[in-house]
Amino acid sequence: MNPVLFFQIIGALTLDAFRGIGMLSVFITNTVGAVLLPPYYGGNVMAMMLRIGFNSLPVVGLTAIFTGAALALNIYDGSARFNAETFLPQILSVSIVRELGPGFAALMVAGRASSAMAAELGAMRVSDQIDAMRTLSVNPYHYLIAPRVLATTLALPVLVFIADVIGIYGGYLTATLALNFEGATYIANIENFLTARDVISGLIKAAVFGFLISLMGCFFGYHSAGGARGVGAATRAAVVGSAVAIFASNYVMTSFLISV
Amino acid sequence: MANEALKISVRDLHKRFGSNEVLKGVDLGLANGESVVVIGASGTGKSVLLRCILGLVAADKGEISIDGVDMKSTGRAKREKLRRQIGVLFQGAALFDSVPVWENVAFALLNGTKSQRTSRKDARERAEECLALVGLSPRVGALLPADLSGGMQKRVGLARAIAADPAVLFFDEPTTGLDPITADVINTLIVERVKAMGASAISITHDLASAKKIADRIVMLHEGRVIWSGPATELDQSGNPMVDQFVNGRADGPIKMSLRA
Numbered sequence: 190m191n192p193v194l195f196f197q198i199i200g201a202l203t204l205d206a207f208r209g210i211g212m213l214s215v216f217i218t219n220t221v222g223a224v225l226l227p228p229y230y231g232g233n234v235m236a237m238m239l240r241i242g243f244n245s246l247p248v249v250g251l252t253a254i255f256t257g258a259a260l261a262l263n264i265y266d267g268s269a270r271f272n273a274e275t276f277l278p279q280i281l282s283v284s285i286v287r288e289l290g291p292g293f294a295a296l297m298v299a300g301r302a303s304s305a306m307a308a309e310l311g312a313m314r315v316s317d318q319i320d321a322m323r324t325l326s327v328n329p330y331h332y333l334i335a336p337r338v339l340a341t342t343l344a345l346p347v348l349v350f351i352a353d354v355i356g357i358y359g360g361y362l363t364a365t366l367a368l369n370f371e372g373a374t375y376i377a378n379i380e381n382f383l384t385a386r387d388v389i390s391g392l393i394k395a396a397v398f399g400f401l402i403s404l405m406g407c408f409f410g411y412h413s414a415g416g417a418r419g420v421g422a423a424t425r426a427a428v429v430g431s432a433v434a435i436f437a438s439n440y441v442m443t444s445f446l447i448s449v
Numbered sequence: 450m451a452n453e454a455l456k457i458s459v460r461d462l463h464k465r466f467g468s469n470e471v472l473k474g475v476d477l478g479l480a481n482g483e484s485v486v487v488i489g490a491s492g493t494g495k496s497v498l499l500r501c502i503l504g505l506v507a508a509d510k511g512e513i514s515i516d517g518v519d520m521k522s523t524g525r526a527k528r529e530k531l532r533r534q535i536g537v538l539f540q541g542a543a544l545f546d547s548v549p550v551w552e553n554v555a556f557a558l559l560n561g562t563k564s565q566r567t568s569r570k571d572a573r574e575r576a577e578e579c580l581a582l583v584g585l586s587p588r589v590g591a592l593l594p595a596d597l598s599g600g601m602q603k604r605v606g607l608a609r610a611i612a613a614d615p616a617v618l619f620f621d622e623p624t625t626g627l628d629p630i631t632a633d634v635i636n637t638l639i640v641e642r643v644k645a646m647g648a649s650a651i652s653i654t655h656d657l658a659s660a661k662k663i664a665d666r667i668v669m670l671h672e673g674r675v676i677w678s679g680p681a682t683e684l685d686q687s688g689n690p691m692v693d694q695f696v697n698g699r700a701d702g703p704i705k706m707s708l709r710a
Contacts, residue, residue, distance in 0.1 A: 228560075228563075230560070313545075316541055316543055317539045317540070317541060317543035318543050318544070318545055318546075320500075320503075320505050320539070320543065321537065321539055321543035321544075321545075322545075322556075323503075323504075323505060324503055324505070324532075324535065324536075324537045325556050325557040325560075325561060325609075325613075326529065326532075326533050326557055326561045326562050326565060327556065327557065327560045327561055332560060
């Protein structure tokens with residue numbers, strides 16, 4: 190390979206990376222400003238909460254119940270190797286509320302809502318609707334972005350709380366129906382073991398995931414270009430970006446929340 | 450009729466996208482009450498020029514003034530206020546597909562700045578008034594943009610552009626994609642509305658019939674520069690070989706169009 194070409198490619202990639210970081214930084218600043226400062230579009234926030242939160246309930250609920258059920262089987266099988274099957278309720282509940290509830294619910298919302306945000310904003314961008322909005326003196330950050338980010342950040346903790354309950358119930362069903370656990374003991378073990386700190390740490394994660402998911406969806410949609418292909422690319426990038434952001438931030442937050 | 454005071458003035462405007470210099474020093478003036486049409490082949494920078502004036506794209510160099518105020522050196526609030534005088538009809542109408550037609554028309558009245566906002570009832574009345582001005586019944590107001598034909602969408606776009614009673618109207622390819630009869634209806638509406646409002650107008654188009662109908666003055670852009678400017682009545686006798694080639698739609702001539710990218 191021509192060494193000059195090699196350095197040209199490296200240079201172009203570096204510039205692209207810095208350009209992307211710069212664009213994302215400006216986007217985050219504008220978004221946070223639009224969330225905090227007026228004008229506020231309360232109706233849009235409510236509509237987005239309904240669309241992103243309420244409408245995601247079936248898919249999040251289904252994911253949670255099957256996750257809880259499968260997790261119960263896995264924990265039982267694994268803990269039987271060192272005669273610790275009785276700890277199933279405790280291990281299952283803490284796994285769900287701290288890790289799996291927030292993680293799976295966020296991934297489901299990323300697949301469902303982040304992609305939809307990117308597609309919708311992308312279509313608006315390529316059909317000049319966002320420019321039209323600006324010419325009508327309506328700031329798209331206030332009207333389009335802030336409601337989506339605010340709604341997802343507020344809705345995800347609620348979704349995760351519901352997913353936690355359904356996930357634990359899924360484990361309960363498996364434990365009582367297939368693994369011969371006594372229902373009252375199962376619940377009592379969870380009540381005695383699970384702390385508010387476990388639940389709250391999961392809900393904090395959920396809020397951060399919600400912010401990141403909506404940010405990815407809005408960022409890639411808002412900056413999409415190049416017609417239908419560009420909108421498709423924005424949708425893909427939003428889902429991939431959301432998933433990476435969920436996993437990366439999960440590690441950082443877990444380290445932090447365990448240490449405090 | 451136009452008077453001498455310039456509503457919008459563009460001087461030595463430059464804009465580059467990567468290595469592609471789209472505008473190479475464009476000068477353009479729009480007098481109060483004047484209707485200017487910018488023509489030119491695809492890729493000559495017409496839309497970019499419009500977007501620079503609207504503030505949707507930042508120019509690299511040059512000066513854009515509205516009412517004599519340089520947009521670069523003035524504060525953001527003043528700049529926004531000056532730009533609020535401009536109503537725009539976009540090429541594809543750019544209607545917001547998630548809200549009904551009347552909310553599209555009254556969008557700025559419902560969601561704009563504090564000084565623009567009115568009650569929902571007043572906004573709806575104004576929307577229906579504007580729909581009537583472009584020949585649409587109030588019944589259309591309840592429909593979604595997707596339920597409308599291309600011509601009706603353009604009419605709604607025009608109604609939205611005039612809803613805030615702007616002093617300047619911009620038309621981006623107002624008749625593209627329309628059949629000749631609908632295109633003529635839109636052209637007639639544009640001429641009527643601009644005259645009735647006493648507004649100034651800048652339009653960009655490839656459609657010469659449209660240009661001749663709505664323009665007081667025509668400006669031709671080629672490769673990012675103004676190559677001819679004159680009264681619409683003189684377009685056919687411009688004496689400029691590039692204008693002649695464009696007007697007569699000939700492939701042979703000083704304007705070389707590449708068929709391959």
